[in-house]
Amino acid sequence: MPELPEVETIRRQLARSIKGKKINDVTVRWGKRLVPGKSKFVAGLKGRTIKDIRRHGKLMRLELSGGKVLFVHLKMTGQLLLKDKKAVPEKHAHVILKLAGSKDLHWVDMRKFGFLKLLDAEAAEAYLASWNFGPEPLARGFTYQVFRDCLTHSPNAKIKPKLLEQTCIAGIGNIYAVEALWAAKIHPLSAIKNIPETKLKKLHRDIVRILKDAVKVGGTSASDYYDAFGDAGGYEKKLKAYQQEGKPCKRCRAKLKKIKVAGRGTVICPKCQKL
DNA sequence: CAAAATACCTGATCGC
């Protein structure tokens, strides 16, 4: 599933390929998750130029001419694919932006959780603010101080669900939460107030290290994720815990175990990550 | 207010 490293990989690829391209036409094959509705969405996009492509956490943001902004959230199974003009759309290709040049941009989402939202400048800023995103973990502002202050605001909260909220860090999902907690040897159900400072510091460093590493190799293709060219990532080969249940822990050889935390599958080392 | 549960979706997988 696309988390920060995957969305960032796609963002970089799109920035290189379609920045400056004009949207000549838009085909909508399934429009239930478009804002505004289908006809306004199409009319609002046609003829605009893609000025820039940005990212906030897992939320992609295309800056368009005329001050319009197109937000794209891929949620679980969403993909943004650059396809040849003559390519046959995949079964779950819901929207196709027909661009100037040799490629079209396909929004594909098997499970239809994602959405495309076209707003004008003012509404776009309000929408972004409504997410209440925490700092970008790969930007300067993500200091240990900032991280700790946000977490200790909810002393009784469990650490893993807190990491999945986007308010203390933007862009972490299940894969990287599982990996970071394994790396820092923290049990996902630990109450924040019970985690020693040294471990919290390590968690902060591990989050940054793991996300940087994952961006470098193009993200994790653990299930449905492919980049804008349809290629897999490289981080699935480096996973230490996510999807590794039953295998020996890379540190202590104990058998990795799968548990549920707030309804989410979570892999831990029962020996390294004690409550 | 927070935290937990449920809804949204489709496809893969498993037990029978």
Add this chain to the structure above:
DNA sequence: TGCGATCAGGTATTTT
């Protein structure tokens, strides 16, 4: 072979 149950999980919404 098929069929129902279960699981995958980001986020909005509803319930506790």
